[in-house]
Amino acid sequence: MQISGEEEEGEEERRREKEEEERGEEEKEEEKEEEGEEKEEKEEEEEGRRRGREVGGGEGQEEENEKEEEKERGEEKREERRREGERRRRRRRERRRRRRRKEEEKRRRGEGEGGGGGGGGGGGEGGGGGGGGGGGEEEEEEEEEEEKRRRRRRKEEEEENEEEEEKEEEEKEEKEKEEEEEEKEEEEERRRRREEKGGGGEGGGGREGGGGGEGERRRRGEGGGRREEEEEKKEEEEREEGGEGGRRRRRRRRGERGGGEEEEEGRREEEEEEEKERRRRRRGGEGGGEEKRRRRRGEGGEEKEEEEGRVRRRRRRRRRRRRRRRKEEEEEEKDREEEEEEEKEEKEEEEEEEEKKEEENEEEERRGRREEKEKEEEENEEGGGKEEREERRRRRRREGEEKREGGGGGEGRRRRRKEKEERRRRSRRGGERRRRTRRRRRRRRRRRRRRRRRRREEEEEKEEEKEKEEEEEKEEEEKEEKEEEEKEEEEEEKEEEEEKDEKEEKEEEEEKEEKEEEEEKEEKEEAQRPL
Structure with missing residues (x-):
């Protein structure tokens, strides 16, 4: 069982080394990606500026709008890249924590393994003893x-x-x-x-096209337009x-085309690698420590590493896009729900207002009917024949018309004035109600905006704190990795020095033996020579 335990420890060490290697590779790839993204952003900005110069300023409002849109798109892309970088760091941190937890659990299991048993015996006057047994092997299995x-x-x-x-x-x-x-x-x-604006090479020259503007447009169409x-x-x-x-x-x-920056960087990197390789060779041993480590860990060739890096990058990109889309969809859903709630509230308020209006209209109609009934009852009480009733109605109508025109008693006029004032009051009340509802809605919207703003600010603060933590962890990990690398290099140097010393000792011993053999031969030859 001891051998199996040692094998497991060896496997764990190998696993740890592999994980550390993968971690280092991932970080390098991510740094390269970030550098590449920054370069792309710069190049896109330069291209936008160049296109703007080629198209020429003052062509119209549409071109300015397009430039502004491109600028906004660039800012959005930068923001998205920043968020992706933060997410990447967060994922890395979580992965590291998981690895540490796993390693701690394995360590605990390793310490807790093994079993045992014991026993004892008792005795009286004549004799005694007892034996024990163990179930450690069964527990381990x-x-x-x-x-x-x-x-x-x-x-x-x-x-x-x-x-x-x-x-x-x-x-x-x-x-x-x-x-x-x-x-x-x-x-x-x-x-x-x-093309419609620039003319794409059509139209006459400066003289033919009415002033220099047309010729200039033609030149731009032939040059910049074609290039675009x-x-x-x-x-x-x-x-x-x-x-x-x-x-x-x-x-x-x-x-x-002209920049050549990437080629120079590539050349610089190659020179640095060659310099490192030379230093390693100077230290002793062909291939250097890095090559030995690679051989020991059994890694594949460079093509395999490149392919794995490509696959990892692709997966990372997909995951990023997936998360970004999910977040956007969630935000859109929240906005949609809030808008639906607002619409519902507005509809309910409008329905309440309509119901109140209908009730008021019905009340007015009832009042009118009541008044008519009362009049009819008065007429019936007054009595008289049909002709007399009609005559009274005619008289009342005439009196009402006279009152409207300005003559006669003022009772009807007062009543109409009151009704008019009542109607105005009602309409005023309805307007005030509507204004109140609008104010309420505006307040709600403002509150929601403030809440969203606060939420965003809190999230940004949290992300900044996380970034700081990640950077600190990164620095610690880099320190640890550097220390480990230095230790490994020292061990390798020691091994190489020991090997050299052994070789030198062997060579010295062989030289001594050869000298002794030559001396013996010479002595024998002298002894055999005749006096």
Whole structure:
């Protein structure tokens, strides 16, 4: 059982070394990605400026709007990249914590393993003793089986998670394709607009086209317009061929066109690597410590590493897009729900107002009917025949008309004035109610905006704190890694020195033996020689 324990420890050490290696590679790749993204941003800004110069300022309001839109898009992209970087760091931190937890659990299991048993005996006058036994081996076997089961379960869970992630990534890729198609259509529209504005090489010269403006437009159409079209075609081809490869080609083309910064950086990196290799060789031993470590850990070739890095980057990109989309959808859903609630409240308030209006109208109608009934009853009480009743009605009507015109008694006029004032009061009340509801809605919206703003600010503060923690952890890890590397290099140097010393000792011993043999031979030859 001791041998199996030692083997497990060796496996754990190998696993730890592999994990540390992977961690270092991931961090390097992420740093490279961040640098590449920053370069791309700079290049995009320079391209925008160059295009703006080629198209020429003051062509109209539409061009200015397009420039502003491009600027906003660039800012949004930068913001998204920043958020992605934060998420990446957070994920890295979580991964490290998980690894540490796993290592601690393994250590605890290793310490807790093993068993034992003992026994004792009693005795009287004549005799005694007793023996003990142990069940340590059985306990160890059970623990190993449990460990295997756990590993199996973990593997199954990881496979299920990977399958789910792959499905989600496929869905995202489809969405991305749709977005790319939409972007292409927008770019085609923009190009069409530019062609319509710039003339694309058509039209007369400065003299023929009415002043220098037309000739200038023609020159721009022949030069800048054509160049823009060619660049846009290239970008479209790259997008169709694939994002990553297209980006690489674009960089290469930019380097050929004039920048050449990436080529210089590549050359610098190669020179630095060669210098490191030379230093390692100087220390002793072919291949240096790094090569030995690689051989010991059994890593594949450079092509394999590149392929793995590419796959990791692709997965990371997909995950990023997935999270970004999820967040956007959640925010949109929240906004939608809030808008629906506001609409519901507004509808309810409008319905209440309509109900009140209807009730008021019904009340007025009832009052009118009541008054008519009262009049009819008065007429019936007064009595008389049909002709007399009609005569009274005519008289009243006449009196009412006279009152309206300004003559006669003022009772009807007072009543009408009161009714008018009542109607005004009601309309005023309705207007005030509406104004109150509007104010209420505005207040609600303001409160919601404030809440959202506060939430955003809190999230940003949390993210900043997390960033600080991640940076501190990163620095600590880098220190640890440097110390470990230094230790390894020292150990390797010691080993190489010991090997050299052994070789030198062997060579000295061999030389001594050869000298002794030669001396013996010479002595024998002298002894055999005749006197």
